Amino acid sequence: KGRKPLIIATWNHGLAANEAAWKKLHQGSTGIEAIEAGVRIPEADPAVRSVGYGGYPDREGKVTLDACIMDHRSDCGAVSFLQGIKHPISVAKKVLEDTPHVMLSGEGALQFALSKGFKEENLLTAAAEKDWKEWLEKSKYQPVINIENHDTISMLVLDTDGNLSGGCTTSGAAWKMHGRVGDSPIIGAGLFLDNEVGAAAATGLGEAVIRTAGSAMVVELMRQGKNPEEACKEIVERIYEKHKNHRDMEYLQVGFIAVNAKGVYGGYSLRSGFNYAVYDEQQGNRMEDAAFKMN
Ligand code: SD4
Numbered sequence: 001k002g003r004k005p006l007i008i009a010t011w012n013h014g015l016a017a018n019e020a021a022w023k024k025l026h027q028g029s030t031g032i033e034a035i036e037a038g039v040r041i042p043e044a045d046p047a048v049r050s051v052g053y054g055g056y057p058d059r060e061g062k063v064t065l066d067a068c069i070m071d072h073r074s075d076c077g078a079v080s081f082l083q084g085i086k087h088p089i090s091v092a093k094k095v096l097e098d099t100p101h102v103m104l105s106g107e108g109a110l111q112f113a114l115s116k117g118f119k120e121e122n123l124l125t126a127a128a129e130k131d132w133k134e135w136l137e138k139s140k141y142q143p144v145i146n147i148e149n150h151d152t153i154s155m156l157v158l159d160t161d162g163n164l165s166g167g168c169t170t171s172g173a174a175w176k177m178h179g180r181v182g183d184s185p186i187i188g189a190g191l192f193l194d195n196e197v198g199a200a201a202a203t204g205l206g207e208a209v210i211r212t213a214g215s216a217m218v219v220e221l222m223r224q225g226k227n228p229e230e231a232c233k234e235i236v237e238r239i240y241e242k243h244k245n246h247r248d249m250e251y252l253q254v255g256f257i258a259v260n261a262k263g264v265y266g267g268y269s270l271r272s273g274f275n276y277a278v279y280d281e282q283q284g285n286r287m288e289d290a291a292f293k294m295n
Contacts, residue, residue, distance in 0.1 A: 003263045004162060007034070007279040009155040010203045010257060013042040013051070014277030015285055017153060022279050031157040031165030032071050032093060039067075039089050039169050042153050046125045050151045053086045054125045055171025057132050059139065060178045063123040066170050066185035067092045068103075072163035072195040078103040078185040084120040085113045089169045092185070103185060135175050143173050143205055145253040146273040152184050154191060154201030156259050164199045164261065166191045173206065182206025188216035198222040198261055200232070203274070204254035208239050218258050228258035229266025229291065236268050236293060255290055271295060 005025050007018045021038030029037070043052030050056065057063045067088035068078035077096025079088050080103060091113045095104055104112050114120060124132075152170035159165070168184040168191045176182075183189035183206035190206065192215035193199030200218035202209045209215070214235055221231035236254060243249050255269030257276050267276050267290035274292065279285040 003280045003282060004158045005160050005280070006158040006259060006263050006265060007038070007155065008257050008259060008265050009038065009277045010153055010201070010255065011150040011275065012287065013045070013048055013150045013153055014155070015287065016041045017155060018277045018279040018285050021155065021157065022285070025157070025159060030071070031159045031163055032069050032167065034157055035069060035155050035165060035167035036089050036093050038155055039153050039167055040087055043087050043089060043169055046127070048150055049128060049174070050147050051153055051170055052088065053123045054128055055123065056128055056174035057124055058176045058178045058180065061124065061129065061132055062178060063128070063171055066172055066182055067168060068185045068187060068191055069093050069096060069167040070187060070191055070193055071096070071165045074194070076102050076187050078187065079105070079109040080181040080185040081106040081179060082109045082113070084110060084123065085118050086121060086123060087118070089167055091116070091118060102187065141175055143251045145251055145271060147174065149273065152190070152203045154203055154257065156199045156201055156257060158259055158263050162261065164193045164195050164259070166193050166199045166201055168201055183209035183214065186210060188213050190215060192216040192219050194219050194223070196261060198228065198259055200256055200258040202254060202256050204269070205248060205252050208243055208248060208252055208254050212239050212242060214239070214254070214256065218256055222258065222260050227266060228260055228264055229268055232256035232258050232266060232268035233291070236270050240270060240293060268292065
């Protein structure tokens with residue numbers, strides 16, 4: 001079932017993101033321009049508590065954001081621990097385009113963003129602040145599985161020329177320690193692609209994805225001949241094996257999406273409840289449930 005163009009994005013917020021990205025692709029934009037336009041939708045949406053503006057803060061009440069973007073030439077840009085900027089994906093894209101580096105972090109990322117004309121603003125909404133204050137009463141850190149069914153947004157694009165690109169953006173784990181960075185801005189963990197082979201991206205507990213170099217491994221398995229779903233499944237199985245006796249197991253959820261260079265796509269998650277939005281010419285924009293290992 002190979003097809004192009006093709007866009008896949010994690011969770012329900014992927015539908016609106018795909019819509020914007022699809023429009024861009026059809027206006028002749030590049031893959032990363034389409035991704036930027038797509039994921040800016042949940043970044044700006046205050047109702048999405050796991051990405052950008054309206055995202056849950058860390059335990060000190062600070063919203064800190066992670067994002068990355070990668071194109072078919074393997075050029076990439078990322079920001080981590082960025083505060084006060086609503087669209088980290090756009091800053092990541094500027095890192096790719098305008099710097100000799102791959103990742104800028106924290107204060108340096110903010111200074112870079114300001115130098116590029118981004119506006120500093122308060123990203124902590126009243127609703128997120130209220131939930132944080134409630135959390136403070138017990139201050140028990142426990143990541144939530146399938147947080148409100150929207151966690152990180154990760155998007156993969158196969159354009160009409162057959163070129164792959166990808167992006168991720170997130171406010172990370174709610175109530176994380178100040179300074180914590182997850183998998184989402186890390187090339188190879190939250191996102192990876194090789195234009196000759198395929199692309200993969202992750203959602204869920206970033207620590208587990210980093211420990212296993214998740215997305216890079218999914219791409220490598222596709223290189224070895226696995227189809228995207230099989231490749232995602234094998235890495236989820238590996239994550240399970242590494243974590244079954246681990247303190248993180250109780251709340252561990254990870255999910256991967258992948259697409260190969262032919263336009264075959266798939267996804268797989270550890271626990272049920274993970275879905276992703278797929279947009280192609282044949283069937284339009286719709287949600288598909290990922291296969292999973294356990295409930
Ligand atoms: C991260 N993958 O930062 C992201 C989203 C998340 O618990 O917070 N999941 O780990």
